[in-house]
Amino acid sequence: MTATFSVTLPGGEIWIPTFVESLNQEKCIGCGRCFKICPRGVLELVGLNAGGDYVRVEGGDEDDDDDDDDEEYEKKVMTIAHKELCIGCTACSKICPKKCYTHAAGAI
Numbered sequence: 001m002t003a004t005f006s007v008t009l010p011g012g013e014i015w016i017p018t019f020v021e022s023l024n025q026e027k028c029i030g031c032g033r034c035f036k037i038c039p040r041g042v043l044e045l046v047g048l049n050a051g052g053d054y055v056r057v058e059g060g061d062e063d064d065d066d067d068d069d070d071e072e073y074e075k076k077v078m079t080i081a082h083k084e085l086c087i088g089c090t091a092c093s094k095i096c097p098k099k100c101y102t103h104a105a106g107a108i
Ligand code: SF4
Pocket: 018, 019, 020, 037, 038, 039, 040, 041, 042, 043, 085, 086, 087, 088, 089, 090, 091, 092, 093
């Protein structure tokens, strides 16, 4: 039997965080709103090329070394780069205009 991860807040209320589970890249328009609001650096904006591979986009990473191989891409999409850092705040979902996110409670 698995239990659901929950937190008891200082006021005694029980809060069940729902962690980011998946992101529908078919619907994503690459607006970057979720990236800006995420407090934990979970997300990363990448380019999707014609072959369906991810390519680095300008500003998609803070690292700014200049040997970048400016590959062509068809569209920008968000990715869940560091799922393990998510605290389940759902800010990304709330701000996403395309309802791309799915969240789930954690099992313990
Ligand atoms: S739920 Fe919160 S911490 Fe997790 S990816 Fe979304 S905004 Fe970031």
